[in-house]
Amino acid sequence: MRNPVAPVNKMSTKFWTWPIATYLFLGGLGGGTIFMAAIYFFIGLSYEAQGLPIEYGPAAPLGFGIIVGVVMLALGCLLLIFELGQPKLFTRAFIAKTAIIKWGAVLLSVAMICAILWWAVYYWPPEWNLFWYSWTGFGNLMAVLAMVASMGLMIYTGILLSSMKSRPFWNTPAVPILFTISAMSTGCVLLSLCLHGAPFDWWMFRTYQESPLVEMMLGVSMYDYVYDGLHQLDTILVIAEIIVLLLLVIMQYSSSNVTAKSVARRWLAGETKWIFWIGMVLIGLLVPLFCYLSGNEMLAGGLAPVCALLGGLLLRFLFVYNNDRRGIPGEAKYYDRLPDKDDPIFNPYWEQNGSIY
Amino acid sequence: MTRYAMVIDQRRCIGCQSCTVACRTWNELPTDIIYNPVISSGVVGKFPNVHLTYTPELCMHCDNPPCVLCCPAKASQQDNDGIVWVDPNKCMGCKVCAQSCPYGMRSMEKSEGYIRKCTFCKDRVREGEQPYCVATCHQKARIFGDLDDPNSEVSKLVAKLKTERIHEELGTEPQVYYIPDLGGNDL
Numbered sequence: 001m002r003n004p005v006a007p008v009n010k011m012s013t014k015f016w017t018w019p020i021a022t023y024l025f026l027g028g029l030g031g032g033t034i035f036m037a038a039i040y041f042f043i044g045l046s047y048e049a050q051g052l053p054i055e056y057g058p059a060a061p062l063g064f065g066i067i068v069g070v071v072m073l074a075l076g077c078l079l080l081i082f083e084l085g086q087p088k089l090f091t092r093a094f095i096a097k098t099a100i101i102k103w104g105a106v107l108l109s110v111a112m113i114c115a116i117l118w119w120a121v122y123y124w125p126p127e128w129n130l131f132w133y134s135w136t137g138f139g140n141l142m143a144v145l146a147m148v149a150s151m152g153l154m155i156y157t158g159i160l161l162s163s164m165k166s167r168p169f170w171n172t173p174a175v176p177i178l179f180t181i182s183a184m185s186t187g188c189v190l191l192s193l194c195l196h197g198a199p200f201d202w203w204m205f206r207t208y209q210e211s212p213l214v215e216m217m218l219g220v221s222m223y224d225y226v227y228d229g230l231h232q233l234d235t236i237l238v239i240a241e242i243i244v245l246l247l248l249v250i251m252q253y254s255s256s257n258v259t260a261k262s263v264a265r266r267w268l269a270g271e272t273k274w275i276f277w278i279g280m281v282l283i284g285l286l287v288p289l290f291c292y293l294s295g296n297e298m299l300a301g302g303l304a305p306v307c308a309l310l311g312g313l314l315l316r317f318l319f320v321y322n323n324d325r326r327g328i329p330g331e332a333k334y335y336d337r338l339p340d341k342d343d344p345i346f347n348p349y350w351e352q353n354g355s356i357y
Numbered sequence: 358m359t360r361y362a363m364v365i366d367q368r369r370c371i372g373c374q375s376c377t378v379a380c381r382t383w384n385e386l387p388t389d390i391i392y393n394p395v396i397s398s399g400v401v402g403k404f405p406n407v408h409l410t411y412t413p414e415l416c417m418h419c420d421n422p423p424c425v426l427c428c429p430a431k432a433s434q435q436d437n438d439g440i441v442w443v444d445p446n447k448c449m450g451c452k453v454c455a456q457s458c459p460y461g462m463r464s465m466e467k468s469e470g471y472i473r474k475c476t477f478c479k480d481r482v483r484e485g486e487q488p489y490c491v492a493t494c495h496q497k498a499r500i501f502g503d504l505d506d507p508n509s510e511v512s513k514l515v516a517k518l519k520t521e522r523i524h525e526e527l528g529t530e531p532q533v534y535y536i537p538d539l540g541g542n543d544l
Contacts, residue, residue: 015452015465085450085470092430092449099429101453165423165527166459326459328523330396330412338389 014323019083021320024157025186025313026076027108028179031153032187033069033194034115036233037062038147040191040226041122045140054122058226063123065194066115069150072190073112100163104156111149118142154183157316167323168260174248175319181244185237186312189288189305192230195223231300235292238308242285245315249276263322275318284311359438360532361477362504363491364514365413367538369498372397372411379493383478387466392416392475393490410538413499415490416441416462416475417523417531424454424463433472439532440479445471459524460531477501504532 044059054060081090093105121132121139132138158179161170220228253264267276284307291304339345372395380392393415402408418441425433425441432447433454443454443463448471455463455472463474478488482501486492491499502509511534514520520534 015455083451085452085465085467085472086448089430089447089449092432092447093451094429096429096431098426099453100427101429101451105429160453163427164457165529166457166461323456325461326524326527328396328412328414328460330398331394331414331461333399334394334396338391 014321016083016320016323018317018320019079021317022313023076023079023083024160024179024320025316026072026079027104028154028157028183028316029186029190029309029312030069030072030076031107031111031150031157032183032185033065033072033190034111034146034150034187035154035184036187036191036230037065037069038143038150040229041118041143042147056222058222058229059122061195061223061226062191063119065191066119066123068190068194069187070112070115070119073108073153077108077112100156100160104153104160107149107152107156111146111153114142114146114149118146154180154187157183161319166325168255168257168326169252169263169322169324170319172248172252172260174244174251178241178244178248178315181237181241182312182315185234185241186309188230188234188237189308192227192234192301193305195227195230227301231292231304234304234308235289238285238289238292242281242289245281245285257326259324259326263324266322267318272318272322275314279314280311280318283307284314358505359503360505361418361439361482361501362511362515362532362534363415363418363477363488364500364511364520364534364536366498366500366514366536367410367412368536369496370395370411370413370538371496371498372409373496375493375495376413376490376499379489380475383489384473386473387469390464390466390473392462392473408538412535413490414460414462414523415533416477417460417529417533418477420530420532421528423457423459423529427453427457429453436479440477440482441474442476442479443472443474445469448472459527459529 040062041059044054044057044062047057048054048059081087084090094102096102118139121135121142124130124133155176158176161167161179162172162175165171249264249267252260253268255261255264266272288304288308288311291299291307294300374395376393377391377395380386384392386392393413395411395413397409397411400407400409418435418439420439422433422435422441425435428434429451430447430449432444432449433441434444435441450465450470450472452465452472455465463472465472478486478490481488487501488499491501500510500514502511504511504515506512514536515534518536521537522531522534525531
């Protein structure tokens with residue numbers, strides 16, 4: 001039986017390509033990193049309330065991670081603008097309140113601006129001794145706003161896809177859940193990688209100081225406390241992601257919708273089965289899980305983050321490139337018969353005249 | 358109030374593709390963009406009782422168009438008479454409307470950078486003429502008019518005959534009605 005869905009190379013069925021897939025990944029990654037940093041920042045504030053100065057608490061080593069999160073969001077923005085047909089009109093992304101993309105653009109802007117201001121108050125180079133160091137209330141407010149916006153961003157990337165009734169494989173509530181878990185997971189690993197930057201605390205770690213007293217109280221340094229916490233959290237997130245991903249694909253495979261079923265079959269046993277099973281499930285999820293559970297520091301700190309980030313990227317690519325539209329009987333046959341745009345025989349004759357008048 | 362709609366009589370369509378060619382001519386479409394393909398599932402039945410049905414597609418100018426709601430730039434818009442169109446000066450080319458259209462009736466030429474689609478030939482319609490595909494159809498399989506006018510041909514056909522709409526279950530309220538060809542049997 002013919003696939004009722006129009007083939008991918010005709011009539012520009014593939015509207016979104018790698019820049020959007022990467023943007024969805026970077027949006028989730030940046031959002032996840034800022035969100036996790038905000039969580040540990042507020043844990044740090046609670047420690048401060050109990051009498052532990054902030055430069056010794058869990059908030060201290062987060063500065064580099066916040067900046068890396070903002071850089072990820074900025075790169076995502078650039079890719080989004082690069083993908084536009086008319087990039088000079090990009091400011092129009094903020095106009096219509098009914099559009100999900102508008103809310104994505106707002107969340108992206110708010111998360112970036114608030115995260116930078118939050119970083120400026122708490123993590124600016126100490127030797128500059130700037131006047132806003134005392135604006136802790138403002139810094140806390142910016143941290144709250146950055147946390148809320150980055151949480152919205154993590155959810156938004158999935159909502160953008162799942163809102164499309166035209167694409168049955170995307171149009172399910174499991175997609176935003178999966179994307180949110182994946183964004184939090186990749187955010188955890190990126191933040192933990194950024195903690196490795198702690199030795200470079202010459203300017204981005206204004207408040208970070210090791211304290212033998214704290215280490216004695218906790219049994220570990222504050223750096224290890226945050227680092228281990230992120231790894232424990234990511235272990236749970238990876239397990240949740242495996243469950244939601246498999247549930248989604250199996251649910252779609254048993255769906256009554258022909259299009260959703262054909263995509264699920266493609267993932268499970270079709271042309272993208274290697275990318276799905278080896279790339280996404282094995283390398284992207286099972287290897288990080290094994291690394292965390294092994295307790296080996298080299299595996300958990302080095303291999304697991306790289307694999308988890310690769311898995312997150314593959315997830316977005318798999319979704320964006322499997323955007324099969326609800327079919328209309330006969331479409332595939334029609335578009336199959338059309339010449340390709342760069343057809344060596346048809347196209348020169350067409351282009352020769354420029355217009356058919 | 359005016360509400361433009363189209364009725365396509367599949368009993369009359371012979372799949373000659375005149376409407377496709379006429380549309381491409383009138384709108385001077387780039388090579389790989391087609392506003393109204395005429396598709397068919399192929400021959401059904403067993404010789405000698407065989408039958409072929411054609412389905413001319415075009416933008417459905419939905420009453421509840423997902424492409425307009427999702428456009429962040431307000432470039433994709435719907436007029437009071439129901440015609441959905443794209444303002445190329447406002448379209449930034451994010452292609453989210455093309456992704457959200459369940460009928461695949463939006464396309465973009467990379468060199469132009471904005472979305473193109475069928476406009477029911479609004480320039481002709483507002484001068485009292487028929488869309489070019491309707492004017493070209495020698496089988497009179499395409500009927501265009503005001504659905505809110507009870508005396509229009511489209512109103513009478515929709516009221517009188519059993520019509521179908523594509524992907525009606527999605528709630529987009531498409532305004533292209535098909536009079537199905539029931540295997541060669543008249544309704």
